[in-house]
Amino acid sequence: SQQGEEDPQALSIQEGENATMNCSYKTSINNLQWYRQNSGRGLVHLILIRSNEREKHSGRLRVTLDTSKKSSSLLITASRAADTASYFCATDRDNAGNMLTFGGGTRLMVKP
Amino acid sequence: ETGVTQSPTHLIKTRGQQVTLRCSSQSGHNTVSWYQQALGQGPQFIFQYYREEENGRGNFPPRFSGLQFPNYSSELNVNALELDDSALYLCASSLVGSEAFFGQGTRLTVV
Numbered sequence: 001s002q003q004g005e006e007d008p009q010a011l012s013i014q015e016g017e018n019a020t021m022n023c024s025y026k027t028s029i030n031n032l033q034w035y036r037q038n039s040g041r042g043l044v045h046l047i048l049i050r051s052n053e054r055e056k057h058s059g060r061l062r063v064t065l066d067t068s069k070k071s072s073s074l075l076i077t078a079s080r081a082a083d084t085a086s087y088f089c090a091t092d093r094d095n096a097g098n099m100l101t102f103g104g105g106t107r108l109m110v111k112p
Numbered sequence: 113e114t115g116v117t118q119s120p121t122h123l124i125k126t127r128g129q130q131v132t133l134r135c136s137s138q139s140g141h142n143t144v145s146w147y148q149q150a151l152g153q154g155p156q157f158i159f160q161y162y163r164e165e166e167n168g169r170g171n172f173p174p175r176f177s178g179l180q181f182p183n184y185s186s187e188l189n190v191n192a193l194e195l196d197d198s199a200l201y202l203c204a205s206s207l208v209g210s211e212a213f214f215g216q217g218t219r220l221t222v223v
Binding site: 033035040041042043044045048088090098099100101102103104105 | 116143145147149151153154155156157160167168170200202204206208210211212213214215216217219
């Protein structure tokens with residue numbers, strides 16, 4: 001079973017708009033990671049946020065984590081057509097490291 | 113490029129056959145994990161190897177087995193293939209406590 005659930009499942013926006021994706025999970029975590037996947041190929045790591053962090057930035061990406069609500073969000077600002085991909089959140093289920101539990105993903109389409 | 117390479121990129125097998133998938137970890141990484149991703153779904157954790165020992169396992173039957181070699185490369189073996197084993201198989205390498213780096217995957221089709 002998948003711990004994380006992304007919302008929405010699909011998102012279509014115009015280039016230049018912001019895209020927000022949400023992730024909820026069920027159990028306590030060590031960290032939460034966001035990944036991108038183009039056309040069913042390998043996953044590209046975007047950002048890792050630890051359980052004691054609340055917000056993290058990387059370029060046009062902003063990730064928040066609310067452990068009390070067991071939720072995270074990924075914001076992509078000023079989106080580009082090249083951002084079109086599926087985005088997954090993944091939780092590290094214990095402190096052993098990277099036995100990741102993924103959600104079902106958000107399929108983002110950015111229209112030029 | 114993550115430095116994690118998987119082979120082959122695609123293969124087709126017949127139900128009941130056995131398959132071996134290979135993964136070369138990123139240099140310096142001593143942990144390798146395998147995931148199965150069915151079409152339209154998120155990856156599912158199969159198992160993880162750390163220093164050549166199985167370190168954790170997801171909800172997969174024993175016909176899914178693996179190896180990690182002294183150079184930290186790894187194999188995933190699947191026996192008695194079933195149609196539902198058709199999926200993208202992803203390998204990820206990491207250091208404990210740090211982010212995982214994924215290969216491009218092996219697309220397995222069972223007919």
